[in-house]
Amino acid sequence: MAGGGIVLKQAHAQTIIQAFEKYSPKHLAVEGDKIGLQVGSLQKPVRKVMVTLDVLEPVVDEAVEAEVDLIIAHHPLLFRPIKVLNTDTAYGRTVEKLIKHDITVYAAHTNLDVTEGGVNDLMADALQLENTEVLVPLFEDTLKKLSVFVPVDHADDLREALGNAGAGHIGNYTHCSFSTEGRGAFRPEAGADPFIGEPGKLERPAEEKVETLFYASEEKKVLQAVKKAHPYEEVAYDIFDMAVPGRKQGLGRIGRLPEKTTLNDFAEKVKKAFGVEGLRVVGDGSAEVEKVAVLGGDGNKYAMTALHKGADVYVTGDLYFHVAHDAWMEGLMMIDPGHHVEQIMKQDTADRLNNFVKEEKWETEVIVSAVNTDPFRFV
Template sequence: MKPMHVQTIIQEFERRSPKHLAVDGDKIGLQVGSLDKPVNKIMITLDVLEPVVDEAIENDVDFILAHHPLLFRPIKQLNVDTSYGRMIEKLIKHDITVYAAHTNLDAAEGGVNDLMADALGITDTDVLVPVSEDPVFKLVVYVPESHADHVREALGDAGAGHIGNYSHCAFTTEGRGAFRPGEGTDPFIGEQGKLERPEEQKIETVFYGSQRSRIMQVLKKTHPYEEPAFDVYRLETPGRRQGLGRIGYLQEEMTLDAFADHVKKAFGVEGVRVVGDGGRKVRKAAVLGGDGNKYAMEALKQGADVYVTGDLYFHVAHDAWMEGLMMVDPGHHVEKIMKQSVADWMIEAVQSHKKATDVIVSQVHTDPFRFR
């Protein structure tokens, strides 16, 4: 088997974490290296630091997929006597491409914020800070009866027909199609120049706009006709809100101090910073990975009892304290929760393409803080 090409890797990743979900000005995408090459080994990491690059070199990695951008601020010089300069020099010398997915991975379904909410047992979640709305479309396709079940199942497997907690939702009606194959055709049913009236099923299902490319690929791959007949149109049904942070409910009410212990255990950290009276009860919780200072008042506005985020500023904590919003800061580094999940995404993508690219998770500890 051949290795997967970098462009295909990015296409598969962005199917789950599309770039349009990133906040304006975020430094996502290609950071260093080439997008035009085969990839033998992918490494998933939270941060790109010199020890991480050394780890990549030792493991013959040629593509690093990171959450935190390596090039976040403008570069004024590349001094290879510094750790930053040496790191970029090593990446170029060893032909390692670095690609970053930051706030788009935060906002993505199954991304950082969903993973953090799941780890804390927050249920009935909604988006805390909407970035965009994913519109709903309806697909109507006509399939010969012999292949209707196969097409219907494949569309469902690709994500069509998901309504709430139900999957593979579709409506089917039976009837007769009509077509006359023209010169140069190779019809699945019938003969050139002869009018055909095959028994067909009309399948109706729904999908989100972000799924459109994938749904169309699956439809054309599984439909037996040379020229499938189908319609796609946008519905007035409200779309899926996408954005930063999640807000929902804990499975049971607990004190703030008990919740702080729960956060420590869920994220495997030695300590957390807590704002608020430890004996107060919490039930509605908001979470936002990374630096969520600017969204604290949004959590309060939406009725959160407690807000979990990293890098809390002193004065933001003061403001929240005075307004009665409890807060827990487990640190920025808890976003490492994304590493294994993204690795699983990429392993699935490699297997679906039947390629020989390996996927590993960085084992280097990149949290600069420790507790004493």
């Protein structure tokens, strides 16, 4: 029991991951990405969760010392097929320690890159980009329209529940809906337990038809909210596909700086935003920069995408020599702050998990790994 008489519940790994996947669903991952359960079991209680960028041996040692039950990582530990697990190597010892100490490892990789509010949005926000769009669209979340028939006295409660579930979100507005009043008609059969009326008698209650929009990926959550908030034993509703474009989801972001600057000044801004000692820059330092593309991790294959979408500069990691050459010749400026800047996901992910813990009243602690897993340093 926590302070204030709140009774805390024991959380299980599976329920924690289910909550997390509402924010970073698996279907957003790039095909073939090694996401999800990596080591251990999700069928166990969890008292402590640790969030990390990488699962290296020092990180696992940290988890063992902190008595962690579940590690949630951005980079998968098991990314390539294992032919031999030699416990004389650092990799083998890492897996051995995880198993010996019953620490489960779960990875959210490209799905955490793609999701709204994920790695790429965090990086764009850190650079103060405005009016951002997806750089590399991979999916389109189609729009749907919901019509629900509800007693007039319960219409406001239903609208609130729909808005809280994510329906009716249009631009900078939430809880958007439209209603028309009328009369429903139904006759409960024997064995029914009607909220209004009685079996065998035709009822004509005053009802509202509440209409709202939602994205297809949120359909399950929206319908759960409808059934929970609706007083009827059997809920009458319609769902229609919308012809208007939906929400594009994908890798990277592209947007504009609040004001124009030079490449050199922007490079200093990137260093400060991501807390790096140094970075690699391609282009004339005095050149003007306004439109910026950003993509966490290895973004080599999307350099020309950034160019064709009008970016002045492309911020990404692990730049190859020849990719930089090609971009340079085409006039695209580039900044490589390293792959490790994706660590920006650690604190944000921990904060989101802590919100889930508070909402569900779980007896679970969420911590952030303090181990620096960046293999590079500047001298």
